[in-house]
Amino acid sequence: MTFGEKFKALREEKGLTQKNVARELGINSRMITRYENDISHPRTRDAYRRIADYFGVDVNYLLTEDDSFVVRASEQYGARGMKQAQELIDGMSGLFAGGTLSEQDKDAVMKALQDIYWESKARNAQKYAARGNRTEKDSSGI
Template sequence: MRFCEKLREARTKAGLKQEELAKALGVSLRTITNYESGECYPRKRDIYHKLAELFHTEENYFLNEDEEFLLSAAEKYGAKGAKQAQALVDEVSGLFAGGNIADEDLDVMMKALQDAYWIAKEKNKKFTPKKYRKD
């Protein structure tokens, strides 16, 4: 179950309106609407903490692996990082959504990942001081 579904379910079970939840969390009604539609996630951990207190549950209830990754990206790299992390999660999830991958496609994918790895290593080489390089 995604964050948006968990939040909507918890709010309706508690008999709260979106406006009441927004006031309790100290955010706008639009923010709650965006949370419940799945358009965005809380950027700060204190929102998850307030939700856990409000609905008498553990903070981790509102987090799953993807949301933890997105939250970390947002805290470390801001809104742009969170957006890029969301795109990555969506793309990787889509990659495995249909079942098995054909052997030919798997080989192509592995080759592309290896190429990307070596390109990244080469680009990062110029930022490594010469005394630390293994040329």
């Protein structure tokens, strides 16, 4: 069940209109429509938390793993990061769910992603370690 489906079901269970919910959450009623049609999602964990509190559910009920990834990307990298995270999820979902890849190819894609992850993590560690060393040298006057 998607965030939008859960949101709509909770609203309807409580017998609330979109306008009522929008007013209580302090957002535009068009945003409620966008949520319920899975066009938009809250951008921050705090927004998810406010919605969960309003409906009296656990925030984890509203968040899927994909939503959580996109929210983290949004909080860390802004709108561009959120868009890229969503595009990555959509693309990978299409590859894996579309049946166009063999099991062997799916395994190869996953291995390649893991390799990219570990290589980038190592590069970042070196990059930030180098910055730390440079800062120490700069502050010592050498």
